[in-house]
Amino acid sequence: AYKRFSELLPKEERENAWSARVPKSQILTLPELRANPFQHRICHVFSTSETRDDSMSFEDFLDMLSVFSDSATSDIKSHYAFRIFDFDDDGTLDRKDLEQLVNCLTGQGEESRLSSAEMEQLIQNILEESDIDKDGTINLSEFQHVVSRSPDFARCDGLQR
C-alpha cells in the first residue's frame, strides 16, 4: 500500500511520503476510483486536511483502503457508506441527498437520468422501505438496518488489491 501511495506523489516528495499530502487530482487517477461515480465524496470523506482541499495523507489513504478491504466489518462499511452518500453533510439522508445519489448511479448525461415522475416514485419507495420513524429522512441507524439485510452490499463494496 505504501508503494502505491508513494507512486502518486511527484518525484521530489517521495522521501517524505510519511508526512506528505497528495492533492485530490492525483488521488482520482487511481484505477479503482477513476470509474467510480462517488469519487469526489470518497475523497472528501476520508480526507482530514484542515484546508478542506480534500487532499489525503498516507494515514487517510490507509483508512480508505482498510474500509474498502474484505476484512472490514459491515458496521464500518455501512458507517462510511452513510457518510459518502450524505451529500450535504448534515448527518441524515433527505430527499435531495437521495436524488443526487440516484443521479450518480444512473450516469452523468442528461438522457441517462430518470424522469421526475419516476424519481418521485423511486424516492417514495425508498423512504417507505427504510424510514422507520417516518420523519422523511434516513438517519444512520435506519441506514445500517436496511443495509444489514441487503445481500449485495458486502459482496460489491470491496476494492480488490
Add this chain to the structure above:
Amino acid sequence: RDSQQADTEHLSRWKKWRRTSSKSLKKVLSEVKGLSSYLVLWRHDIHSIEGKFGTGIQSYFSFLRFLVLLNFIIFILMFSFVTLPTIISKYGIFNSTIAYISPKIIEDICTIYEPSGNKGLVYFYTYLKDLLSGTGFLEVTSLFYGYYSIDAVWISIMRYNLPLAYLLATFAYLALSFLWIIKRSVEGFKHNLVHDADPFQSYCNKVFAGWDFCITDPHAARLKHCSLQYELQTDLQEEKLKQKIAERSMEEKLRIYSLRIFINIIVIAILSGCFYSIYRVTVFSQENSNVSIRNDTRTDLVKALQYLPSMVITLANFIGPLIFSFLIRFEDYTPAFEIKLTLLRCVFVRLANIAVLLFSLWSQISDCGSDKCKACGYNYKLYPCWESDVGQEMYKLMIFDFIVILAVALFVDFPRKLLVAHCSCKLVQWFGHKEFEISDNVLEIIYGQTICWIGTFFSPLLPAITTIKYFIIFYVKKIVLIHTRKPAARPIRASSSNFFFLVVLLIGLLLAFIPLGVSIARIPSSKACGPFRNFNTSWEVIPDTILQFPTGLQQVLFGMASEAFAVPFFVI
C-alpha cells in the same frame, strides 16, 4: 498510530514479544493467502471479465470453472479405482494377474461378443469416423464399459474386487457431486431467502448497494450506469403494472386465464411432438445401424444416421426456446415472471430430451417381443454388450454438442460481428450485436454435464473428455465475449443467479440418478462383456459381497438398510 506507539512503550517485555509475534504471524498468513490465490485456476481471467462486464457474466465463468474442477476430480476418482487396476493387470506390472471366473449357469449364446476393432488395412478416414462415433477401434479401448471384462485383479497377494470397485466408484462420484453442489448452493440459498423474504427491501438494496465497486474500466462503468438505470426503470414499471393487474375487471381476468391455458396446451403439444420425434428417430437409427452391422454393409448414409438422434435433440434444444419466448408475450405476465417461466420451460425441454433418448434406447434393448430375450434377459442378438452401446450414444451426444458450440462461435458470432461493423444497411443494424445470453449458455453446459454424469457409468473416461471440452469452451466463450458481444441490457443479480444455476444443475443430477438407477438395478447386465458378467444385475455385486462378510457385520448392515434406520438418516 502515534497513540499506538505511545502505548507500546509502557508494556512489559513479554507482552511486547507476544504482540510482535502475532503481528508477524498475521502478516505471514496474509502472504500465504495472497500466494494461494494465485493457484486458483483462471483467477486473472475471471477478474478481468468481472471488471469489464460485471458480476452477472462473471458468475457464468466461475460456474464453468467449478464444473471443470468437478469433472477433473470425478475423472481422477474413476481412473484410479477402475481404469488403473485394469491397465496394470493387463500389462502385468507389479506382478499382477487377472482372474476370470467362469460363468455359472449362463447359456453360451449370451456370451458372443465380437467388437470389430479395425483389423487389417483401413483408410485414415475410418479412424476419423470412429473417433466421432465411438465405434471401431474406440470400442475396444478403455473408453467403454466393454474393456473391463475382468472379475478380479491380483496384485502380488492382494485381491482387488473390480466389479465392486466399479459400482462403488459410480456411487462415490454421484455422492461427491451432490454434496459439492449442495455446499455451494447453501450460501446462495441464504442470500435468496433474505432477498425474497423482504421484497420491500429491493429498492434500497438497488440504490445503496447497486454500485459495483470492483469496476475499474470507464467503459464498463458507463455500461453499469445504463444497466442500473434500466433496472430501476423496469422495477418502477413493474410496480405500475402490478397495480394495473390488481385493478383488472372480471371479464379481462377470464379472458387472460383462458388464453394462458390455451398457450400452455400448445406448449405441451410442442413438447410431445419433440419427444415423439426423438423416440422415432432413435428407434430408426438403431434399427438401421443394427441391420447394417448384421449385413456388414456400412455405407456413409448409415454412418450419418448414427448422428441423427443428436442432431434432432440439438434442433429441438434450439427451436424450443425460440418458440417459448415468442409465445410468452401473449400471456401477459410481469417481465420478471416471464423470464423465469421461459427459463423453466427451456430447462425442461433440454433435460427431458435426454430422458426420452434413454427411454427409447431401453425400449430397444429390452424389446422382448417374440422371445428375443428369453435366454439372457435382454435383446442379446442386437445388443450383446448393451452398456457399451449406451456409452457410445452418450459419447456421440457429447462430441456433437462440443462441435455445435464451436461451430456456432465460429460461423455465427464472428461473421455477425463483421457484418454489423462493416455493413451499414438498416436491416443488419437492427439485427445488431447479440447480447451475451447468460441463461442460454448456462443451460448448454448443464446439459453437457448431465450427459457426463449419466455416461460415466458406461464409459469411465468420459469425465476426462468433459474436462477438456469445458476447458476449451472457457477460452472460446471468453474470446467470443470480448470480441463480439455487448453485455446484456437486462442485468441479472449475481447472488440470485448463482443459486439458480446450482438449482438447475442439481435438477440435472437428480435426473441422472434415474437412468443410472434403472440400469444398475433393473436391467440385466450383459453377459458377454463388462465386470458384471456373473451377476444378474449390476447391483447384485453388493449383496453378494455383504454375504461374504462375517455374520455380525452382516447384521449391522442389514439393520442399517432397514427402513426404520434409513429414513431418519436420510432426512438428517
